[in-house]
Amino acid sequence: MKRVCIISQHFPPEKSGNASRIYDTAVHLAELGIDVTVLAPHPTFPTGSFPRTWKRSETQEVDGVRVVRLWTWQPGSGDPGFASRMAYYLLFPLHAALWLLSAGSRFDVVVTSAPPLFTGLPGYVLKRTSKVKWILDIRDLWIDASISLGFLREGSIFEKMSRRFEQMCLARADLVGVTTEELGRRISSRYKVTAPMDIMPNGVNTDFFRPANNGKKRQIVYAGNVGHAQDLEKVALAVKSMNGTYNLKFLIAGDGDTREHLERMVKAESLTDTVIFTGTLPREEIPQLLSESLVGMAPLKQLKTLEYAAPTKAYEYMACGIPFVGCGNGEIAHLAKESGAGVIAENTPEAIAATLSALLDDPGRMEEMGRRGREYVAEHYDRRAVALKLKQHIERMTWTSA
Structure with missing residues (x-):
């Protein structure tokens, strides 16, 4: 049985689209015979809506998936300032990297899901220190979006450091997953990408999201x-x-x-x-x-x-x-x-x-x-089909390294 660790900043009970996608992907992979562990922070997003916790880690079983909750900074307000936001984004991947250094040998493949960009850190660290395969799952142009929305200043030291880190990740990954062809084109035009790239759309759980015939409201x-x-x-x-x-x-x-x-x-x-x-x-x-x-x-x-x-x-x-x-x-x-x-x-x-x-x-x-x-x-775009495609990638890359 292949052993996979998925690292995500978001996971239920958070209600974001990425939280539900990671949940569906993990559960479908488990149903397809993959041993899945998810590393995620204690519930935090939207910030300020969950009680803070100082537990270093907590492990639970969720629908056949092992979920390990790791401590990170939890902003206390709904629209946190730059320092609080960056502490939330940075401390979780650092904690995940340390956790994987002690436990990484138990996995065949690590999947890191971005945004935020820094979720790639544990995958990069593990790739440098072991033979574990790494799938870099990129869901958006986080740096570009941060600049256009006013969170990051173009040309700043933070932008330069972020882009350098993203290039380092793209140079080390064994597979790059992107949501759309346009996203793949934009990444390839800005960075040097040596790994294969494939479309892994957001998708939807069509068994869960389905029409309910109880009449319409205005x-x-x-x-x-x-x-x-x-x-x-x-x-x-x-x-x-x-x-x-x-x-x-x-x-x-x-x-x-x-x-x-x-x-x-x-x-x-x-x-x-x-x-x-x-x-x-x-x-x-x-x-x-x-x-x-x-x-x-x-x-x-x-x-x-x-x-x-x-x-x-x-x-x-x-x-x-x-x-x-x-x-x-x-x-x-x-x-x-x-x-x-x-x-x-x-x-x-x-x-x-x-x-x-x-x-x-x-x-x-x-x-x-x-x-x-x-x-x-x-x-x-059914998520079961997307998970099956991911399983095939996992089996292919681990078979070639066996």
């Missing part, structure tokens, strides 16, 4: 991280302009760094009866929430550094049989066109309102888009 929904990359303010203003005609609610299911700012804006615009913040919901409630909504929203900001992104929430909307309205260019626009399940609006309240209105005025089109989306993700 609501649209956003389910995911309430963060700096999302143009949620403009969606709220779009709904405000439509409500003389459509009487819609806009549900925001999730939490994150910008929630407090968004709540202040909603109050200032007298939208508290229209825009509903549900907070972070139990995962088992999300499919029902999506299914009873008319449209799912995936409003990425129009930044070149986000053009590689295909948000997990869009797959979840499609799996639950509802159309989605997205904003932004690149992969999300490609997904909308390829699947036939989404439409893209410009990043203005007026354009979003016009796109939503056109959909709501055509129920037959919405139903057809929902059907197409469900069929598309079941065929191309």
Whole structure:
């Protein structure tokens, strides 16, 4: 039996898209006969929403997967400052590297999932000190996104050090996994990548996310991280302009760094009866929430550094049989066109309102888009199939080194 260690900054009970992806991947690999251990911090994200703990480590069994929780700094606020944020990002991979140095010989393959970038540290350390194979799983352009969103200054010593570290990781990995072809192209154009690269999309658990036929409500929904990359303010203003005609609610299911700012804006615009913040919901409630909504929203900001992104929430909307309205260019626009399940609006309240209105005025089109989306993700993006592909990579690389 192959032994695999997956290292991730996020894991349930956290509700982020990456937490659910790591959980599904680990469970599916275990079901496929892989001995899986997940290294993750004690639950922290969204920051400030979990009680702090000072336990050095804690081990538990989760649906056939061994989960080892390691201590890291846990920021106490919802939008932490730079120092607190970096302590959270850096102390966990350092702790994971130390843990692996004492336990790494028990594994055949280590999988490190980024972002954040520094999760690659334990994989790099283990690769330098042992014969363990390393899969570097890259989900986004973390450095570029940090610069475009104002967290990192271009040309700063922090950017230079981060890019140097990313190049070191790419030079040592045995396999690089990327979510989309565009992400792979951008990485290859900036860095020297010697390892094979393959597409490992975010995907969706189509057994869990499926249509629930309990009727529709007059609501649209956003389910995911309430963060700096999302143009949620403009969606709220779009709904405000439509409500003389459509009487819609806009549900925001999730939490994150910008929630407090968004709540202040909603109050200032007298939208508290229209825009509903549900907070972070139990995962088992999300499919029902999506299914009873008319449209799912995936409003990425129009930044070149986000053009590689295909948000997990869009797959979840499609799996639950509802159309989605997205904003932004690149992969999300490609997904909308390829699947036939989404439409893209410009990043203005007026354009979003016009796109939503056109959909709501055509129920037959919405139903057809929902059907197409469900069929598309079941065929191309089911997480069981993605895990099977990963298992084949694991077996291939460990067989060649045997």
